[in-house]
Amino acid sequence: MSESAGALHGWEVTPQEAVVLQATLRERLVLRPPPHLRVSRIAGADISTESGNALGYGGFVVLDAVCLRPVEQAGAAVELRFPYVPGLLSFRELPVLLAAWNRLVQKPDLLIFDGQGIAHPRRFGLACHGGLLLGVPSIGCAKSLLVGKVEPLGEARGDTAEIRHRGEVVGMAVRTRRGVSPVYVSPGHLMDLPTAVEWVLRVSPRYREPETTRQAHRFVNALRTAE
């Protein structure tokens, strides 16, 4: 019997317990893609919150991996019970994303999260946790760094520079568009760095951020505004 998505652990945890969980869960990460990864559908995930907190609106937008056109979207609204703590973002966002995931019919072959993968203090960022939880290859693509240092990178689209942290290469700064600041890419689950960079560039043909992230952001923001 295969484990159903979301059955890794409960969400009623304290920040201290979350840190312990991360150390345990990271041992189950697979940092290489499946032998013959075929991606026909790729999805972005994001959440949108109210100013005071309370409800979080989360969702996925699934795109055709070739034309980048949306094929399905699913969302959910759940009370956010875990605070925003740098390094523990997944414990805040994944409960609502899991609810949205369960409403999704056409599951994607690859997921891109708005946050870090292994470029994380304990090598277990949002994309790692999300990919492991859902059992899908995943990539972290963040707008800013959580940990690590990067040397200046070239100005051309496609230029990269390693993200180094404690002597390890944990990700890559990637210029997806000339004249704008780079995005920070790192593997989540069932993924490696070269493949992650390749996909981020492929789904970011025009704007700084991947089309998956842009569409997911628009979708969940519309969800919140409509309520």
Added chain:
DNA sequence: GCGACAG
């Protein structure tokens, strides 16, 4: 002890 700190 002092900064840094995904979204």
Added chain:
DNA sequence: ATCTTGTCGC
């Protein structure tokens, strides 16, 4: 992330 006004550039 969200709250907010104007401003710069294609």
